[in-house]
Amino acid sequence: SIILVGHEDHDEVIGTLGEAPDRIHVISSPEEVEKLDLPDPSKVAYLTQTTLSVDDTKAVIDALRRRFPEIVGPSRDDICYATQNRQAAVKAVAAEVDVVLVIGAANSSNANRLREVSETTGSQAHLISDIKEIRPEWFENATRVGITAGASTPEFLVHEAVEALKRMGAVTVREINVVDENVRFGLPREMEEIARELGKPLPARMPPAW
DSSP states (O other): OEEEESOTTSHHHHHHHTTSTTTEEEEOSHHHHTTOOOSOTTSOEEEEOTTSOHHHHHHHHHHHHHHOTTOBOOOGGGSOHHHHHHHHHHHHHHTTOSEEEEESOTTOHHHHHHHHHHHHTTOEEEEESSGGGOOGGGGTTOSOEEEEEOTTSOHHHHHHHHHHHHHTTOOOOOOOOOOOOOOOEEOOHHHHHHHHHHTOOOOSEEOTTO
């Protein structure tokens, strides 16, 4: 049996579930672990939706390991590092500001999580897809505003939001760097085979943006 930790309506989860619908069970909370009815508790593996952070999945994975001691799973590196880093960054930012703007799609799991993380610090947080959705009344009693974005949000949207706030009266802009992203990914086996066929060896590691 395969336990997939994630949100049922997320595109990635839907696609993964389609690979083995008779073997995969989707759960999103520790409470659901207790309800699992598996044919052989000694033959269980788990996967996680990659756009969840380590913090998002920790409680569920801990519950799975308690109930199924022989369960096997992927390495921590299978979690989206960009999602984890953004949550760490927004915690630092939200603690210093009155309002947080999270730029991302309304159906983005990691963007919505950034909004939730911001709100847990006591900051007012709003999820927007672009600057057209910014409302001036959000900043009536605010002296500092934070901006963050989902892992797949184009960077130009962040720059547009900064410029929009400048036009609304922002006088100082400060970038907060919490984690230096220097992750590199190994090449898929298929690409290595194509490279060999073409006689053009590719580098052993590719940069994150590749």
